[in-house]
Amino acid sequence: MVGSRRMKAQTYADRRAKSFNRSWSDPTPMKPDSLHGSRDNGDLQSSSGALDEGSQEDADWEEERELERAACEGEDFTPPKIILISSKVPKAEYVPNIIRRDDPSVIPILYDHEHATFDDIIEEIEKKLTAYRKGCKIWNMLIFCQGGPGHLYLLKNKVATFAKVEKEEDMIQFWKKLSRFMSKLNPEANLIHIMGCYVLGSANGEKLIQNLKQLMRPHAIEFKSPLELSAQGKEMIEMYFDFRLFRLWKTRQHSKLLDYDNLL
Known part of the structure; x- marks a missing residue:
């Protein structure tokens, strides 16, 4: 699990302060x-x-763009789909086992909500993309975390709101760095799904998404956070997960009677 061995999360601001040299x-x-x-x-x-x-x-x-094009040559290439999974999601440790098994482009990344940093997540994304195919970029991404209308609970003490993504430097840098992994070849806007919470359930959620789009420019990014029981939600789930296994996991997500054998 990404960041699980880190005892103390060091923020971007901490590192910046240590390396800061005063000039006169x-x-x-x-x-x-x-x-x-x-x-x-x-x-x-x-x-x-x-x-x-x-x-x-x-x-x-x-x-x-040309480097990405060269990396993605070949009819057999499928753009990677990254899933970021917060350990704060109940039974999150089983989520990597319910992804689509017929689609090797789906790449799960489970991170430690308590101890991971934004830089830990960025580094792991880079490693996974390089292992999949060096130089490739993300066309579709799923962020699976807790939150609610107008906010995303990404890391411990790091709640993304429309106001905080304008002020907190480490959060600003996270979204800017994340944008660098998004495709420049995609003829449509790159897509980021948000699951685990209905972030668009308020006006503040719309403001948050607009601020994230602004931070990730010049890349064109579309954010979607459909309700899981809707037709759009089913389409989102089927893009990343084995739908049968996802339903099984979901029905037993808050139960102590989880059938482990079906998910391993």
Whole structure:
């Protein structure tokens, strides 16, 4: 289980603070005339820098797109489907055993809700994608965690809300880093399903999803969180799971009489 051996979760902010080197500016005062001139030059440089940065980002995007295309060559290639499974989900340890057995592109990642960090999850996703096929990217993803209308309970003391994904640096970086694993070849928006909670059950849920889409730009991402008993929910379940085994697991999820043999 990802992060299960970590006794103390070190946040992105902690690591950043440790590696931070204090820099000092030149204390020499500037003359008023030179100050205005410097400001004008600075504006021009900023404008020019922004254009250069935009051009470089476009070039990087195309380069990464071509690398992904080369990695995905072959008629037998199927884009990977990643399932992130929080250990906080009841009977989560059995979820990897109920995935679709006829589809090797479904890749489960069970992580320790108590001790894992966002970086642990990102590192494991990278490892799994490399093992599946180096250079490939995600077209479909399922995040299976607890939560509720307007929030996702991703990690211990890390609840994603529309306000927190604007302020908490480690959470911001998680979604930005996650976006780098999403496909640049998919002709449609890459899809992230959310299961285990109905995050879209409130206006705050809609705000949260909009903020996540913003963080993951320039990738086009569509989020879906259908009710499991709906037609869309059944379609979502069948994309990742053996539907018969999923129903068996679901009916006994909160029972002590789980039939282990059917799930192993």
